[in-house]
Amino acid sequence: MSAIASSTSPQPSSSPGTTRNTNVTILLACLGVFASYLPVVGVAVALPVIQQALDASTAGLQWVTDAFILPTAALLLTCGMLGELYGRKKVYLAGLTLFCAGSLVCLTAPGIVLVCVGQALAGVGAAALLPSTLALISHVCPDRRKRARAIALWTASLGLGLTLGPVVNGVIVEHLSWRWIFLPSLVIGVMIVVVGMAFLKESRASRDPHLDVPGQLLAIVAITGLVYGVIEGGSAGWASPAVIAAFLVAGAAFVAFVVVELRSPCPMLDMRLFGSRAFSGAAFVMTVTLFAQVGLVFALSEYFGLVHHASTLDIGIRLLALNGFTVLLGPLVGRLMNRTGPGLLLVTGLVISGIGALCVCFFHASTDTGTAALVIAVLGVGIALAMAPITTIAMNSLPRRLAGTAGAANSALRQIGSALGPAVFGAVLTDRTLATLPAHLAESGLNPADQGQVGGVVAHVGIQAGAFLRLDTPTATERALSAYGASFTDALHMCALVSGIGMLVAAAVALVLIGVRNRSPHDATPEPATA
Structure with a gap:
């Protein structure tokens, strides 16, 4: 990013614009992330029905969800760069279009292969959509206080998608064909595309039209190798030759990526930014938190389904509080960040969620629904307090003109942690049981x-x-x-222990690297040198 100019390009929307345009942009960004996260957990609800309807193998069924995660994680950084170069509105609308096309393919797929193809296409769309939504918010909200409130709404929208997905799809599966679970995302996506074309203003970073092709290719190889290795390791075994090869390729590509980015005159991700304590701390905390949260949600879903024999709809309702508090407390968290600082809220939320995760260690086979709901609520409150501050700190750690890169890095780490969680916790469940x-x-x-x-x-x-x-x-x-x-x-207890300790370690790292003072991390972060 060393070749990036010190100001944004003179687009009509370079200034915050009118309050109306700002609010419309924030609304569209929130709707975009809501639509992209609606099927993330929701599709998993329908997997048993899909398996019976299409006579799918276990491996084929696993790739229904993994086909979405893999391209999303691998292409986030690249799509963030494309938005900065060629226009955030263009990438946002292109991502929504691809997402809708993928949903349509899944809706009409005659076999499991085309379902995976549709999921992969939707994942590419999500990779373009996620960083552009944060970049659009950062562009129209130069004031860090208003940006914090907008990011809190963005996080609440993400949580709303994760919360409603299992419940809505559970109802659809019980009363209609499994195909219709892809219809809500398709309809919402088409509506957002129409409104976005009419009301969104174009913006981009002022920089030479140069793509860091070596860096992008190495990032794709590194992230793909890591996610693929974890996915296959959870099923084929961690000592499998394919898994070991994937990790070796990912490690080599990551080292090469760092070297190339340090030497590139226009790097996709300026590695010097990790010299910022706040940026490095936010990156670590984001990955560990999503790993612990999504992994524990996966373990709890298996626990309710296999031990309590709950239906898919019942499981979605029991886990409602986990992401539901992110929605309910979103506006309050946005105001609290401006009063107390995102660092204090982040540490507090991680401690509460860590305690909530450790309380799962007291579950037994006959734990009643009320007790389980109370523990899940504690975990949900902690997650609600932590998620928006993580994103805010990550965005404020970079200059506003690099919002796309910050959004891409934030979303990439979120997806990597989300992909690692179920695979690792699934292996723990199997081994311990x-x-x-x-x-x-x-x-x-x-x-x-x-x-x-x-x-x-x-x-x-x-x-x-x-x-x-x-x-x-x-x-x-x-x-x-x-x-x-x-x-x-017993296996669930081990997962809860890993999750709780992970969140408490993340809280300690946040306390040391980010701190709890009421200031924007970027206030103390020097601008990257220009070429």
Whole structure:
């Protein structure tokens, strides 16, 4: 970014513009991120139905969600750069168009392959959409206080998409065909495109029209290798040759990326920005927090479904508070950031969410819904207090003219953490359940033959099979299910421990690198040198 001029280009929207235009831009940015996050968790609700309808294999079903995550994470930095060079409005509308096209492909797909293709196309659209929404907000909100409030609304919109997705899709799956779960995103996306074409103002950074092609290619290879390695490691095993190769390629590409960016006259991501304590701290906290949050949500979803035998709609309702508080507390968090500073809210939120995650360690197989909802609410309040400040600190750590890069980096780290969470926590659930199941079976009173049968089914078919065990007698089945529930709950405790410690470590890092003083991190961050 060293070749970037010190001011934005003289576009008509260089100034904040009228209050009406500013509010419309913020609204469209929030609607865009809402639409892009609506299917992230919501599609997972319909996976069992999709598997039955299309006769999909387990591997094919896994790629329904992974096909969305992989291009989103890999292309975020590139799309952020394209928005800065060629116009944020153009990239925003292009991302929405691709997102709608992907939803349409999924809606009409005759087989699992085309569903994955549609998800991948929607993921490319999300990669273009996410950084441009933050860049648009930063451009029309030069005042950091108003920007903080707008980013809080942006975060609330993200949380609203994650919150409503499982519930809406759960209702659709129970009453209609699974195909219709892609219709809400398609309709909302088309409406936003029409309004955006009419009301959005174009803006871009003032810089030479030069793309950092080597840096972009290396970033794509590094992020793709990392995410692919984690995804495959959770299913094929961490010692698989393909997984090891993916991690080696990702590591080599990452080192090469750093070297190329340090030497490039116009880098995609100026590595010197990581010399800022606030930017580095926000980057670390963003990745760890999303890893811990999304991973624990995945583990809790499995717990409610496999141990409590809750329906997909019931699971969505039970997890409603986790992201729901991000929506409810969004405006309050925006005001609090201007009064107390984003650093203080960030540390406070991470501590509360860490405590909430550790409280999951007290769950057992028969924990009632009220107790679980209370713990999830504590976790949700902490996440609500932390998410908007993380994004605000990341955006304020860079000059306003680099808003697209800040938004891209913020979204890329969010997606990487979100991709790592389910894969790692899924491996923990499997390993811990298999390790503790023999002891719980021995304590259950089952005869050795039944113990061997149950252990063999869970080990060879998968831990999900334990929820549907059927033995010769009702008493034996009850004892087997009880042993399985205890083993799975032990695994959940390990996931909660990893999540809680991760969030508390993130709080400590935020306290040291970001601090809690009431100021914008960028106030103390020097401008990158111009070429």
